[in-house]
Amino acid sequence: MRKKFIYFVRHGESELNRERIRQGREGNLSEKGHVQAEAIGLRFKTIPIDIVISSSYPRTLQTAEGINKHLHKEIINSELFIERRNPSEIVGKWADEAEVRKIVDFIDKSYHENNVRYSDEENFEDLRDRAAKAVEFLENRPEKNILVVTHSIFMVMLAAYIVSRDKLTSEEFVRRGAFNPIANTGITLASYDPHHTDSESKGWDLISWNDHPYVQYPMQKMEE
Numbered sequence: 001m002r003k004k005f006i007y008f009v010r011h012g013e014s015e016l017n018r019e020r021i022r023q024g025r026e027g028n029l030s031e032k033g034h035v036q037a038e039a040i041g042l043r044f045k046t047i048p049i050d051i052v053i054s055s056s057y058p059r060t061l062q063t064a065e066g067i068n069k070h071l072h073k074e075i076i077n078s079e080l081f082i083e084r085r086n087p088s089e090i091v092g093k094w095a096d097e098a099e100v101r102k103i104v105d106f107i108d109k110s111y112h113e114n115n116v117r118y119s120d121e122e123n124f125e126d127l128r129d130r131a132a133k134a135v136e137f138l139e140n141r142p143e144k145n146i147l148v149v150t151h152s153i154f155m156v157m158l159a160a161y162i163v164s165r166d167k168l169t170s171e172e173f174v175r176r177g178a179f180n181p182i183a184n185t186g187i188t189l190a191s192y193d194p195h196h197t198d199s200e201s202k203g204w205d206l207i208s209w210n211d212h213p214y215v216q217y218p219m220q221k222m223e224e
Contacts, residue, residue, distance in 0.1 A: 008158065009149050009188075011063040012034065049147045080137055084157070127157045128173075163206055
């Protein structure tokens with residue numbers, strides 16, 4: 001099997017991103033998000049891509065479809081690449097509400113044990129286990145060049161897992177989330193070499209993070 005390259009892309013701006021609402025499964029791209037998706041698609045016209053894999057959420061599927069206008073590749077959906085499930089107490093609420101900030105600080109910004117859970121969210125261990133399954137899924141795909149459209153928190157977990165594997169702790173994950181943000185349609189590139197699976201990273205290499213050139217948005221849209 002040949003070395004493969006995996007391009008992870010965060011979805012474009014969603015309407016709820018713009019309004020600073022904590023999201024669940026639902027939520028469509030904003031007009032700006034559609035522009036971002038097509039702009040990134042133009043970049044990928046010069047990059048070999050064999051298949052597009054997308055989270056099943058509307059905002060990621062819409063991003064994948066916008067990109068694919070320029071690629072014309074098969075798109076497959078996978079629940080492995082959905083966003084971390086938020087506690088139901090914050091879904092649909094404004095991010096700056098005091099109670100929402102308190103919960104987000106607890107689950108995202110404070111150091112805690114690996115198995116800590118606030119309520120019904122995916123906790124660190126749940127998310128790490130899903131990242132392991134997602135990595136294995138990508139390893140077993142036959143394609144050499146794969147584009148994956150996913151979400152910011154899960155992208156941080158994927159990168160952290162690729163680097164640290166089973167040694168990954170919730171404390172390291174919190175640090176990576178704090179110091180390695182990823183923009184809407186930011187591109188992260190990783191490689192997998194099946195001939196080096198005896199290495200500490202099991203053949204994986206994180207090449208670049210959050211490659212995100214400025215995307216010009218039409219002036220008339222900015223003024224609305």
